[in-house]
Amino acid sequence: MARTAGIAEIPSIGTLDREAGKLSRQVAQALREAVRNGEILPGDALPSTRLLAASLQIARGTVIEAYEQLIAEGFLESKEGAGTRVARALAEPRQAREPRVIRRRSALRGLPEPAVAFAQIAQEFRPLAPVPFAVSVPVGLTAPGDIWRRLGNRVRAKGPGAPAGYTDPLGALPLREAIAGYVRKSRSVHCEAGQVIVTSGTQQGLFLACQVLLGSRDEAWVENPAYRGVTAILESTGHRDTMIRVPVDAEGIDVEAGIRMAPHARAAFVTPSHQYPLGMPMSVARRSALLAWARANHAWLVEDDYDSELRYQGYPFPSLQGLDPDRVIYLGTFSKILFPSLRLGYAIVPDDLVDAFCGARVLMDRHPPNADQHVLAAFMAEGHLERHIRRVRNVYFAHRVQLIETLSTLLPKELAWVERGDQGMHLVLWLAEGIDDRKVVELAARAGVAVRAVSPTFAPGTGRPGLILGFGGFSIAQMKAAAQRLAAVIADVANSLGQSRAVIGKPPMRKGRDR
Incomplete structure (x- = not known):
């Protein structure tokens, strides 16, 4: 989404040395530094020369001279009727430099122990992409929709939610x-x-x-x-x-x-x-x-x-x-x-x-x-909540049944099996012993499938490999396509370990139904 440019505020530009003279040069240098330091960004609109001159208590001609110099250098761009802005062409070079600066600063200072722990938690809880099989993604029939918007308009304007x-x-x-x-x-x-x-x-x-x-x-x-x-x-x-x-x-x-x-x-x-x-x-x-x-x-x-x-x-x-x-x-x-x-x-x-x-x-x-x-x-x-729950329950029940059938068809029992439950909006797909569920999560994400690993939910040394699959906010067609990609990933990981020669897509044997 395009960034909406506002009139930039530039605190650092207020520190002019009036005794040193050459105020237009100082204004131009202050603007250059503000762009380099990220105080103002490519595309930001600058104050008019009249407004900036008044706020700095200097002559308007001084500001005009500074703007003209920066336009000539390519730092600023000006169009009639659109004012003066920081040149948009500066965006790409700045983005290329910034990651290197951040990495150097991080390497130079040690983080406190709590900071390291919380940073790890941030990584673990990073939201999944809203694709199958992320949990709790309400769309279509499972979102409250127009009723929620109508009630919001009613209570937020002059009602109790004002x-x-x-x-x-x-x-x-x-x-x-x-x-x-x-x-x-x-x-x-x-x-x-x-x-x-x-x-x-x-x-x-x-x-x-x-x-x-x-x-x-x-x-x-x-x-x-x-x-x-x-x-x-x-x-x-x-x-x-x-x-x-x-x-x-x-x-x-x-x-x-x-x-x-x-x-x-x-x-x-x-x-x-x-x-x-x-x-x-x-x-x-x-x-x-x-x-x-x-x-x-x-x-x-x-x-x-x-x-x-x-x-x-x-x-x-x-x-x-x-x-x-x-x-x-x-x-x-x-x-x-x-x-x-x-x-x-x-x-x-x-x-x-x-x-x-x-x-x-x-x-x-x-x-x-x-x-x-x-x-x-x-x-x-x-009474909208109770009606909404009944509707959602019907949708999720159908999705759950379809997902279990799809996974059972795609994955041999020796490789993966579903832990059947009769509640909620997720299910567990157990993986054969030795398969790294975290590796499956990583490769599935590259294939456009969002799942979470089960093993981190266990105490250290007691884990079992498996995947948590949400089935709430996706169409049956989306889930079938995602299940095929996920099954291929699981088979690739298993085959890389020499654990399975099963052919994905082959109907499972009747022996050993879903556990």
């Missing part, structure tokens, strides 16, 4: 009331609006929970494998050595194993409705055992319920929070069912913790942005 001063750190009351009613009905959560804290998504809810619940030496259970967002928080906030990675099996987190490993942990971070990334729900027996452990040890449970709305078969389990509201912090988000750029989620906390979460929120970002909260509150109050 610009205002600081607001409640807990969030807008109409949205908190709508959320409380929604989760009571859909997830059997027991709460009032005063227990709801509007967040900028599940990620912020997890960060707040870590800040509020854990002291410097407190241990915390985390599933193995787990959402990388929570393990990265704990690693970066001084809990790398007190994070206890508790194994997960077909019933969810292994509570007995957790008790053996860290019986007095202060908190447990779990995804009971839809284990991330594997997809199974936590069994009733494990839920009961987990709650019993929390009560006996005065521990807290952080329930990440990131996509419970997207269940395709059977009736969803009720929330853990509904079974023990005093020990569970419940986290939800609108990123999956609406769109990630909305950046709105919620934490529902016991009464005793409301002020603590509120205080942590104030130090983080004061309060959530106001306008979209009121748009979402109206969207929910008028």
